[in-house]
Amino acid sequence: MPKVVFLTTDGSQRVVDAQVGESVMSVAVQNGIPGIIAECGGNCSCATCHVYVSDESLHAVGVPDDMEEDLLDMGVSDRRDGSRLACQIRVTEELDELTVQIPTVQP
Amino acid sequence: MTTGVSAAGTLIVGANQAGVQLAVALREAGDSAPLTLIGAEPHHPYQRPPLSKAFLQGKLGLDALAFRPPAFFADNDITIVSAERVESIDLDDDGHAGSGTATTESGRAVSFDRLALTVGARTRRLTLPGADLDRVTYLRTADDARRVREHLSGSEAVVVIGGGFIGLEAAAVARAHGKAVTVVEAADRLIARSVSPLVSEFYRTAHLRRGVDIRLGAGVTALHGTDGRVRAVELTDGTRIPADLVVVGVGIVPRTELAEQLGLDCAGGIVVDQYARTSNPAIVAAGDCTVMPNPLTGEGRVRLESVQNAVSQAKVAAATLLGRPEPYTAVPWFWSDQYELKLQIAGLSAGYDRQVVRGDPTSEAFSVLYYRDDSLLAVDAVNAGADYMAVRKALTQGATIPADNAGNTTVALRNLIAPKSVRV
Numbered sequence: 001m002p003k004v005v006f007l008t009t010d011g012s013q014r015v016v017d018a019q020v021g022e023s024v025m026s027v028a029v030q031n032g033i034p035g036i037i038a039e040c041g042g043n044c045s046c047a048t049c050h051v052y053v054s055d056e057s058l059h060a061v062g063v064p065d066d067m068e069e070d071l072l073d074m075g076v077s078d079r080r081d082g083s084r085l086a087c088q089i090r091v092t093e094e095l096d097e098l099t100v101q102i103p104t105v106q107p
Numbered sequence: 108m109t110t111g112v113s114a115a116g117t118l119i120v121g122a123n124q125a126g127v128q129l130a131v132a133l134r135e136a137g138d139s140a141p142l143t144l145i146g147a148e149p150h151h152p153y154q155r156p157p158l159s160k161a162f163l164q165g166k167l168g169l170d171a172l173a174f175r176p177p178a179f180f181a182d183n184d185i186t187i188v189s190a191e192r193v194e195s196i197d198l199d200d201d202g203h204a205g206s207g208t209a210t211t212e213s214g215r216a217v218s219f220d221r222l223a224l225t226v227g228a229r230t231r232r233l234t235l236p237g238a239d240l241d242r243v244t245y246l247r248t249a250d251d252a253r254r255v256r257e258h259l260s261g262s263e264a265v266v267v268i269g270g271g272f273i274g275l276e277a278a279a280v281a282r283a284h285g286k287a288v289t290v291v292e293a294a295d296r297l298i299a300r301s302v303s304p305l306v307s308e309f310y311r312t313a314h315l316r317r318g319v320d321i322r323l324g325a326g327v328t329a330l331h332g333t334d335g336r337v338r339a340v341e342l343t344d345g346t347r348i349p350a351d352l353v354v355v356g357v358g359i360v361p362r363t364e365l366a367e368q369l370g371l372d373c374a375g376g377i378v379v380d381q382y383a384r385t386s387n388p389a390i391v392a393a394g395d396c397t398v399m400p401n402p403l404t405g406e407g408r409v410r411l412e413s414v415q416n417a418v419s420q421a422k423v424a425a426a427t428l429l430g431r432p433e434p435y436t437a438v439p440w441f442w443s444d445q446y447e448l449k450l451q452i453a454g455l456s457a458g459y460d461r462q463v464v465r466g467d468p469t470s471e472a473f474s475v476l477y478y479r480d481d482s483l484l485a486v487d488a489v490n491a492g493a494d495y496m497a498v499r500k501a502l503t504q505g506a507t508i509p510a511d512n513a514g515n516t517t518v519a520l521r522n523l524i525a526p527k528s529v530r531v
Contacts, residue, residue, distance in 0.1 A: 026171065032179040039418050041154045041172075044492070045442045045451055046415075067449075070493040074500045074521055 002096040006033045009104050018091040024100060025049040025087035035102035042087035044068055047075030048106040049086040054099040058082055061089050061098070077105050117428065118209055118219035120193045120365065122146025124154065125394030125417035125424075126225035127174045132425035134183045142185045143217055145209070147192035150249055151177060156414060158252035159276040160444045164283070165256060169249050191215060196222070196365055205389025221428050224366060224377060224385070224392040225421065228359035228412070233268070237330030240337040243353045246273050258352045259284060266290075266340045266350040268327055270297040272443045274356035275310060279445040281354075282319050289320040289348050291327060291340065301441075303456060305475055306487045309468045313448060322348075359412065361396040374398055376410045381434040383424035391424035393417065401455060402435050403484075403502065409455065413441045438502040440495075451492060453499035454485030463513040465494060465520070474498075476513045482527070483507040497521040 004027050006014045018027040028036035028049070037048035044067050053061055061084065064072060068088045072079055086100065117133065119126045122144045130144055146152060153172040161167045180187050191211040198207035206220040230245040232238070242262075244255050255277065259265070265281040267274045270292030282288045290297075296307035311321050326343040330353060339347045361376040372378040372386035376398035383391045383399075394417040398408045402419075419437035426433045441452040448471060459477035466473030474494035477484040486498035497520035501508050508523045 030173070030176050032175060032182065039414060040442065041156055041414070043156070043442055043444070045440065045495075067492040070496050074493075074496040 002091050002093055002098070004028075004091065004095075005097060005099040006031075007099065007101040008033065009035050009102050020091055020093060022091050023087050024051065024089040024091065024098065025085070027091065028086055033102065035104075035106065036086060037106045038087060040087075044071060044085060044088060046107075047071045047085060050076040050103050050106055051084055051086045051100040052080055052103065053082040053084050053089075054101070055082065057095065057098045057100075060095055064088065075107055076103070077107055078103060116140030116219065117142045117221040117223065118217055119144045119223045119225055120196075120209065121225035121227050121394070121396075122148070122152045122187060122189065123225060123227050123394065123417070124174070124414055125227075125421040126223070127152050128418050128421035129223055129225060129393060129425050130180075130185050131175075131183075132422045133428065134185065136425060136429055136431075138425075138429060139184070140221075143188060143219075144180075144185060145188040145191055145193055145211065145217065147190065148248060148250075149190040151189065152187065153249060154414075155247070156442075158249060159246055159273050160280070162249075162252055163246075163256055163259075163277065163280045172249070188215070188217075193365060196369055198369065202369075202387060203389060205387070222390045223424055223428065224390065224396060225394045225417075226362040226365060226377075226392075226396045228361045228395040230355070231358045231360050233327070233330075233355055233357070235327060235329055237332060237337065240330055240332040241335050242337045242351060243330060243355065245355050246277055247359065255352070255354055259286070262286060262352040264289075264349045265352045265354065266348050267354045267356065268340070269356035269358070270294070270321070270323070271300070271356055271358065272298060274354065275314065275445055276443060277354045277356060278314065278319055279317075281352075282314075282317055283446065286352075287320075288318075289322065289340075289350075290314065291322045291325045291342065291348070293324070293326050295324045297321070297323070301452070302450075302487050303459070303462060303475060303477070305462065305464065305468070306450075306489075309473075309489065310445070313446070313471065317446060359395065361398075361410070363396065366392065366396075374408065378408070379420075381405065381423075381436075382427045382432045383420050383435065384427060391427050393420035393424040399435065402437060402439065403455060409457075411439055413439065415440045438499055440499060447490075449490055449492075451488045451495035452485065453488075453495055454483070454502050456485035456487070459484050461510060463510050465514050466491065466516055476508065476510070478510050481507075481510060483510075494520050497524060500524065 016031040040046040208218045264287045329341045331339045363373040366377040377392045443450040456477035461478040463476045472490040474488035474491040488495035
């Protein structure tokens, strides 16, 4: 079972189990990771599940599609290179130990 | 059956999107008073929007719809009472303190010193001959959606009564499952309460193109069945449409009974101000059950049936309960998934006097911006996320997108966001 590593805003690290096919947003919400709001429930409409994917994992998660790109561009407070919407990242075996940092604010 | 009085600091009636958000917001703000959420449904609190989308398609189970895992509520000292409907509420003394005791149908009594009503709404029911036949279903709760999902697999012909969002999303799922689908709508256009005629017409043709039969201006007079099971829907013109499953989506009715019992003002919903205060300022209400001033203009009264409103208003209500009131200024937003069409709405278009179409609706990727007195009101965006986000951003900033250039697809809307002109 792949694991996802969340670096939370208080500086702590949470390593949780994830199902293949599940979104990283869903993994966060079901594990009570603070700072992932996910108002729209994974619909790419609210941009409140913004995360920073670590440099090491960046190549493996691929690139945002147009819709996500637009939300990241206009919907998040501090966009950086690793910015993604967690609802649009699917867990795969290859993504084991995917590490994402939670931003201090969601929009 | 449970009896006896258990102490509760804050009581939230309704374990739904608004209720859960209110509880979470209180805890996030550091409030440590006892907190009880009472919900009538026999399920752990879950999200409704996927019920007419991914859940109905069979892509998701109910577990995946939970707002938070059970452990989250336990860890945050939030007591969830499921499968209990609050039947009556008595306020202490003159009611000004907002404290009192609620009693559920089973006789459980919960005392509180702060009260929030997130009681939601019930589906409007058909009152026609045959309305109680088997396989005449509604679509609001998880149990409703399970029924529709179960019946869908064994059905050939599906009739959807009501051409609003719920009905059209259900029609899209049924059609994608290869069913013969007819949508019957009493008004002369689809989704009439939420979108403009242009967007209504787009959805009519989009469904027609995918093989759905749409009957507008069509009333239903009766449902016919054999052996207790529905077989046909009869329209006012006498037409009988074969059906082995009927999905009814004709709107919701806010649950105002408890508010009325408490003497709170109600007008098609529990009346609240921009701080989510009811007419008894010690009691707050949030979500589908409320009517409130238009959050963008402060005028009139609107009832917003959406996740965004439930979340935004619940946060406002939590702040009010904590004595740190902040007005509701969030820009309304909404989405609907039908087939591969994603509709995203930002703002409220009611009362517009000008619309600007951006892109070509026949390409199934376009948006419509709405204005009143040259002031930007809203956008309906179909497969046009950038337009949706640009308008949402402009409205959030109190800015505008000049109408004269908004239809120019060679320029991104985000580059047209401008401060509102100052009138002298």
